[in-house]
Amino acid sequence: MWEVYKKGFKSYCQLEKSLSDNSTEAYIHDIEKLTDYLLAHQLQKPVADITLQDLQQFLQWIAGLGMTASSQARIISGIRAFFKYCITEDIVQTDPTVLLATPKLKRALPxxxxxxxxxxxxxxxxxxxPDGERNKAILEIMYSCGLRVSEVINLKLSQLYLDVDFIRVTGKGNKERLIPIGSSAKKQVSTYIKLVRPHTPNKPGYDDIVFLNKRGTGLSRVMVFMIIKQLVAMAGIKKKVSPHTLRHSFATHLVEGGANLRAVQEMLGHESITTTEIYTHLDRDFLKKTLEQFHPAFGK
Known part of the structure; x- marks a missing residue:
């Protein structure tokens, strides 16, 4: 019966949760890890008979395989999602993952x-x-609005409301959010759209995409990464910088400036406030450095 439930879970991830193919396959792989464990230990059980103790022993098993805490946490996430689906479909009456502890992770901040x-x-x-105006518009909007690289390369002309200083972004799980756009980014994006983009012949299917390459199709994630990498090297900056660094800097600067964490969560498109809370730790570091630098009695 596990195979039937796995197929149902796969459809649930794709259709109900609108997860990407990669995320869906990762979740299915997590469940297969669990069924491999049950098979290897002669614990073949119906889904409804799986207990918290079974899952705890499974976690001990994958830890024994040398999996990192982050890999273990990701597998637990997949198993939680599976049992949440099973509850929704009345396949199980109780969720054995409710009290399942997740390994504590050290978050490496970029x-x-x-x-x-x-x-x-x-x-x-x-x-x-011409690509200079485009590249500046890309960097300006990524920093001004905190966009993920996937969001900027898929941004559409029909999602720009520059007359009212907002853009509409499609984020993870096809969830849309409205983000204010700063004056500098707005000016640069407008310049690119008015003066450069009309001279880039766009191929069918890319009429509404904001940022185009020379062939008239959308930019790839790798292309954006390479643009930023080259500019960072030219600027002589030694930090490890990626497209995500601009998003991370956007959020950090907001929190350091005293922005409400819920507002930052909304603009970043984080599903959980706990994801946004990493920026409060950065803020504490910022405050400590400020005290060290400016308070005469600090550290004495």
Whole structure:
């Protein structure tokens, strides 16, 4: 019966939760890990008979295989999602994952760029070239609105409401959110759309995509990464910088400036406030450094 439930769970992930193919396959792989364990230990049980103790022993088994805490946590996430589906479909009456403990993770926070460093990176762009105007618009909107790289490459002209200073973004799980756009980013995006994009012949299917390459199709994630990497090198910045660094810097600068965490969560499109709370830890570091620098009695 497990195979039947796995097929149903796969459809649930794709249709009900609107998860990507990669996320769905990862979840299915997590359930297969569990069924492999049950088979290897001659514990073949119906889904409804799985207990908290079974799952705890399974976690001990995968830990014994040398899996990292983050890999274990990701597998637990998949198993939780599976049993949540089973509850929804009345396959089980109780959820054995409710009291299942997740390994504590040390969150490795990416580098943050200062506003001055972002300005320095932007200053490296050659605006005499058509792709210069485009590249500056990409970086401006990523930092101004905190966009994921997937969100910026899929951004549509029909999602820009520049007359009222907002953009509409389709994020993870096809969830949409409205984000205010700053004046600098708005000006640069408008310049690109009015002066450069009309001269880029777009291929069928890309009429509504904002950022196009020379062939008239959308940019890839790798292309955006390479654009940023090159500009960072030209600016002489030694930090490890990726497209996500701009999003991370956007959120960090907001929290350091005293922004409401719920508002930051909304703009980033985080499903849980706990994801956004990593920026409060950054803020504490910022406050500590400020005290060290400016308070005469601190550290004495």
């Amino acid at each position: 580098d943050v760029l200062s506003y001055e460093e972002i300005e320095k990176i932007l200053a490296q762009i050659d605006l005499s070239k």
